[in-house]
Amino acid sequence: MQDAALATAPPSRLGRLANGVRAIFRVVVDVALPQLCASCREPVGSDGLCPACWSRISFIAPPYCERLGIPFPYDPGPGVLSLEAITDPPDYRRARVAVRFDDIARALVHALKYGDRLDLAPMMGRWMATAGRVLTADADALIPVPLHWRRYWARRFNQSALLAEAIAKTSGVPVELGALKRVKATPQQVGLSQSARALNVQGAFRVSPAGKAAVAGRRLILVDDVITTGATVDACARALLRAGAADVSVLAFARVVAAVRAPI
Numbered sequence: 662m663q664d665a666a667l668a669t670a671p672p673s674r675l676g677r678l679a680n681g682v683r684a685i686f687r688v689v690v691d692v693a694l695p696q697l698c699a700s701c702r703e704p705v706g707s708d709g710l711c712p713a714c715w716s717r718i719s720f721i722a723p724p725y726c727e728r729l730g731i732p733f734p735y736d737p738g739p740g741v742l743s744l745e746a747i748t749d750p751p752d753y754r755r756a757r758v759a760v761r762f763d764d765i766a767r768a769l770v771h772a773l774k775y776g777d778r779l780d781l782a783p784m785m786g787r788w789m790a791t792a793g794r795v796l797t798a799d800a801d802a803l804i805p806v807p808l809h810w811r812r813y814w815a816r817r818f819n820q821s822a823l824l825a826e827a828i829a830k831t832s833g834v835p836v837e838l839g840a841l842k843r844v845k846a847t848p849q850q851v852g853l854s855q856s857a858r859a860l861n862v863q864g865a866f867r868v869s870p871a872g873k874a875a876v877a878g879r880r881l882i883l884v885d886d887v888i889t890t891g892a893t894v895d896a897c898a899r900a901l902l903r904a905g906a907a908d909v910s911v912l913a914f915a916r917v918v919a920a921v922r923a924p925i
């Protein structure tokens with residue numbers, strides 16, 4: 662399910678974006694400019710992806726579950742929800758996601774997180790801003806899912822905060838940093854079952870006393886790189902709602918979509 666506008670955008674648009682990105686990141690990070698496709702590592706000049714990998718990106722476009730943003734194989738009509746949204750509704754109001762988590766999406770996320778390809782964040786954030794237009798239209802602030810301070814020290818940056826900054830540039834919704842804290846250093850979620858993931862992040866997030874004013878009564882968008890079961894963003898949403906947030910939605914770069922799901 663490709664978004665026609667995004668899928669057919671010529672690479673030259675990315676090229677222009679990359680020029681802007683280069684100007685920004687030259688100031689911020691002193692890294693060699695990317696010359697390789699983030700997915701297949703073919704030389705690509707200044708673009709983040711080569712044309713072949715670009716054409717394989719699986720953008721999530723309607724029809725999808727109004728609540729969770731999970732794509733449907735056919736259009737069931739307006740307002741129809743996925744089975745997940747009905748049987749196990751999240752605490753956040755709704756989620757929107759830019760792409761399916763497949764090989765290309767994984768390569769982009771890993772390059773951003775572990776490969777020092779911070780230059781990819783503006784492109785990924787722009788895709789997220791497009792997917793989340795309905796959310797940013799009436800939101801007060803973007804809140805990146807925080808890292809525990811030890812992981813932040815080790816990585817030196819929070820990839821979700823970089824994505825949030827890029828979404829802010831496109832949408833005009835400001836980023837709120839520091840209000841939401843990760844107070845428990847949780848093990849990586851990889852390989853855990855759905856219930857183990859939920860247990861793993863229980864009590865892991867808290868709104869700081871100083872951050873209460875930035876949260877109470879406000880309409881917030883949580884920003885994350887990948888949604889797997891949704892346990893992490895749901896734990897964040899609960900912390901924000903407990904602190905008095907008026908509304909919490911989720912905007913992610915990629916979502917694991919297990920199989921083709923028929924709406925019910």
Ligand SMILES: [Zn+2]
Pocket residue numbers: 698699700701702703710711712713714715
């Ligand atoms: Zn490629």
